[in-house]
Amino acid sequence: MSNHINLNLNVRGLSPSATLAINEQCNRLIKQGKKIYKLGLGQSPFPVPDEVVESLRRNAHQKDYLPVRGLSILREAIAGFNKRMLKVDSSADDILIGPGSKELIFILQLVYYGDLIIPTPSWVSYAPQARIAERHVYWVPTDKSNNWRLSPEKLESLCKDDPDRPRIVILNYPSNPTGCTYPVERLKLLAEVARKYRVILVSDEIYGLTQFDGNHQSIARYYPEGTIISSGLSKWCGAGGWRLGTFTFPKDLKWLLDAMAVVASETFTATSAPIQYAAVTAFEGDGWMDDYLFHTRRILKQIGYWFAERLNSCNIWAPQPQGAFYLFADFGSYREKLSRKGIHTSNDLCNALLAETGVAILSGSDFGRNPEELTARIAYVNFDGENALNFSRKKYSGSDLDKAFLDTCCTDIVEAANKITDWTANS
Ligand code: PMP
Ligand code: GLU
Secondary structure (H helix, E strand, C coil): CCCHHHCCCCCCCCCCCHHHHHHHHHHHHHHCCCCCEECCCCCCCCCCCHHHHHHHHHCCCCCCCCCCCCCHHHHHHHHHHHHHHHCCCCCHHHEEEECCHHHHHHHHHHHCCCEEEEECCCCCCHHHHHHHCCCCEEEECCCHHHCCCCCHHHHHHHHCCCCCCCEEEEEECCCCCCCCCCCHHHHHHHHHHHHHCCCEEEEECCCHHHCCCCCCCCHHHCCCCCEEEEEECCCCCCCHHHCCEEEECCHHHHHHHHHHHHHHHHCCCCCCHHHHHHHHHHHHCCHHHHHHHHHHHHHHHHHHHHHHHHHHHCCCECCCCCCCCEEEEECHHHHHHHHHCCCCCHHHHHHHHHHHHCEECEEHHHHCCCCCCCEEEEECCCCCHHHHHHHHHHHCCCCCCCHHHHHHHCHHHHHHHHHHHHHHHCC
8 A cells, every 4th residue: 555645744755865876776786797887876886894794793692682881891882982982071871872873863853952053064864854953944055265164254144144053064174075174273263153152063073084194084073062072983984784873972962862861762772793793803993993994085085086186187077085885076177068968967977978978976955055066075985895995905115106006906996987077078
């Protein structure tokens, strides 16, 4: 029986998340025998570190429901990780574990009655989650010349009209979709505005440890009383499909943690037990972690820099990424040529590119950009991460990788980049 009329109004008309939809579309096309370059879904290409996989193996027998907030040794390990990697003080009591940070971000929006403030562009799921939870979304305009980052002035001008309004601001850095991050001075200025208007600041640091220079800084250091750090295993540890996310709360927001734990107890109960035990190994880290992060960052940096340069040399503008595995590209200088082909929106652009070249990328409108702007996100993850890691570990010690690495380990990425530039230039 299907009766759309009875669907909850908050859900009616929503489509499946763009990231997951493009992945399924690519898999269908591949099954039909087509050559597809999967630059749509943003998932880490690297294997989960052996030590963490081994820990999961050892814990496969863990079968009990765990505490709603998460295993206490895991929460302790995360507090240690926060101190070591982010220089942020926290304790096990400040931490909530969930089946992915995505679920935690949603539950936060459900329990906290406030507007959602996000810069445009932002990750695809924040706004639909707000809609499902019946929250207003305010997209803060950004400037391309500032690599589409949230500026303290714009945040201030949004908040000052109604200073006491309850708000959640999500700041994600390194950013999905741009790969760019914020210098510390900017974080401090943003923290000042957040403090002035007492916003709940969700610092989405899921890509923090992928920052190429290894120098990711958390805004929680500058607005400790109002910042929730959102993180997890999905990106730096290559374990998106394991579904484990973490929220670290300031002491002052304990009431919010408690409210989220109530919803967790009535919905997902607790995160998978074997995964939580394995996550202890991941967050405790060790020598293997430094090695893994060193090589994965170096690989992503080489690909990201090369890809951005390739696009820029063809007048497709994209800022040089600083972390994560994304580029946000502006095809605007080809607007006239593309419009002669019937391409007027970022969706048209991505559909035509996929149909004509097999390269799958996501349109800027999925990230909250004006549909008429010809922007798109490129997830440069279409390579064998294990092979790339082996190559990097064997061949080089200190220096950066070079084009030979790309030609050996990333042939599909190089082909996809060439297809994007050739197709655009010849359109
Ligand atoms: N935030 C951002 C910016 C993301 O790209 C993602 C996608 N993985 C998430 C949050 C959610 O990650 P997860 O649910 O896998 O922890
Ligand atoms: N965050 C990833 C992306 O932006 C995919 C996972 C997801 O959206 O849940 O592509």
